[in-house]
Amino acid sequence: WVPEFRALGAISPLNEFINGSNIIADSNYFSGIWDTNVLDSTVFGIPWYVDTRLLFYRKDILESIGHKNAPKTWDELYDVSVKIKNKFNDKNKYAFFIPTNEWAPFIIFGLQNGAGLLKNNDSYGNFSDRLFRESFDYLAKFYYEGLAPIDLQQVLNLYQAFAEGYFSLYITGPWNVSEMQKRLPAELQDKWMTAPLPSPDSNYPGYSLAGGASLVLNKKSPNKYYAWKWIEFLSTKKIQLEFYNLVSSLPAVKSVWKDSTFTKNKYMTAFYDQLQKTKPTPKIPEWEQIVFSKIQQYAELVAANKLSTIKALTLLDKDVNKILEKRRWMLSNK
Known part of the structure; x- marks a missing residue:
C-alpha cells in the first residue's frame, strides 16, 4: 500500500528521520523488504513485520x-x-x-x-x-x-x-x-x-516475494516527532520479538532472528534464508x-x-x- 498512499500524497518521506535515528537503519533489515518502501530514492515506510513465500x-x-x-x-x-x-x-x-x-x-x-x-x-x-x-x-x-x-x-x-x-x-x-x-x-x-x-x-x-507491513507517517500529522518515536519503539529488538510471540508475524529486524525462538525452530530457518533473497513487485x-x-x-x-x-x-x-x-x-x- 505504500505506493498507493504516496500517490495520494498521504504519507511523509522518512529519510531525515532515519538519518537522525540510533535505532533504524536500512542495514538492520532484509534488503528486498526495505526496498518495497523506497520510491524514487525516498523512503516512505519502515518494515514492521515481513512475509515471503x-x-x-x-x-x-x-x-x-x-x-x-x-x-x-x-x-x-x-x-x-x-x-x-x-x-x-x-x-x-x-x-x-x-x-x-x-x-x-x-x-x-x-x-x-x-x-x-x-x-x-x-x-x-x-x-x-x-x-x-x-x-x-x-x-x-x-x-x-x-x-x-x-x-x-x-x-x-x-x-x-x-x-x-x-x-x-x-x-x-x-x-x-x-x-x-x-x-x-x-x-x-x-x-x-x-x-x-x-x-x-x-x-x-x-x-521470492518481498511482503509484509510497514509503518508510515501521516503527512498531515501535527505530531510527526512523537509518531516517529513510536515507530522507533516498535522497531526495537525487544518489541519485535514480543510482537512475534503475540501474533506470529515474522520480525522485520534481522537481529531478532538470532533469538532461540527462531534458531531452534526447524521451520523458521528456511524463512530466514529466503528473506535474504526477495524482490519487490512493481511499486x-x-x-x-x-x-x-x-x-x-x-x-x-x-x-x-x-x-x-x-x-x-x-x-x-x-x-x-x-x-x-x-x-x-x-x-x-x-
Whole structure:
C-alpha cells in the first residue's frame, strides 16, 4: 500500500528521520523488504513485520523417491515431481500444487528468471517478453503433464490433501507453519518441512516475494516527532520479538532472528534464508488490480490448455496496458 498512499500524497518521506535515528537503519533489515518502501530514492515506510513465500513439502515422500532434500533448481523440481507422479501411478494424485487462483507463484518464477514484469517506467505490460514467457511455460508443463491439478475443486481442504499425499509440494507463506502443526495428524508432524525456493540456475535459493507491513507517517500529522518515536519503539529488538510471540508475524529486524525462538525452530530457518533473497513487485498503485484480476484469469486459461502461453501473455499485456492508461497520462503530464 505504500505506493498507493504516496500517490495520494498521504504519507511523509522518512529519510531525515532515519538519518537522525540510533535505532533504524536500512542495514538492520532484509534488503528486498526495505526496498518495497523506497520510491524514487525516498523512503516512505519502515518494515514492521515481513512475509515471503517458500516451499512446504512432504519430506517422507521425497525421501521415498531418493531425495533427502528439497529441490534446489527448476530442473530438480520438475524431476522430483515426475518421480512423485510415477511413484503413485495414480491419475488422481499429483506432485506440485500450483493453484491458478493464486497469482504469487507465477510472479515469483518470473522474478526468478529475471523478467521485467512491466516496462517503460512501469507504464506498459511486459509479460509476453521472453523471460516471463519462459517461466510461465515452465509452470504450464506441470499442468499439461498431470503433475499439478487443474481443477481447484479437487483440493477443497488443503491440509487434508497434503496429509493424504494428494500433492507433496506447495508454495505458501509463514501462516501455514502453525496451520500445518494444528491440522496435520500427529503421525505426520515429522514428515513435512519448509525450504527456500528453487532457482532457475545453480544460484540457490531462488528469489521470492518481498511482503509484509510497514509503518508510515501521516503527512498531515501535527505530531510527526512523537509518531516517529513510536515507530522507533516498535522497531526495537525487544518489541519485535514480543510482537512475534503475540501474533506470529515474522520480525522485520534481522537481529531478532538470532533469538532461540527462531534458531531452534526447524521451520523458521528456511524463512530466514529466503528473506535474504526477495524482490519487490512493481511499486505502482495499479499492481494489485493487475495481479488479482488478470494474472489469475490467464493462468486458469493456460492451465486448462484453452490458450497458448504466448497468446495468453499477449492478451495479458493488452489488458495491463489498459489498466495503466491513466498512469501513462499522468507521467506524460508531469
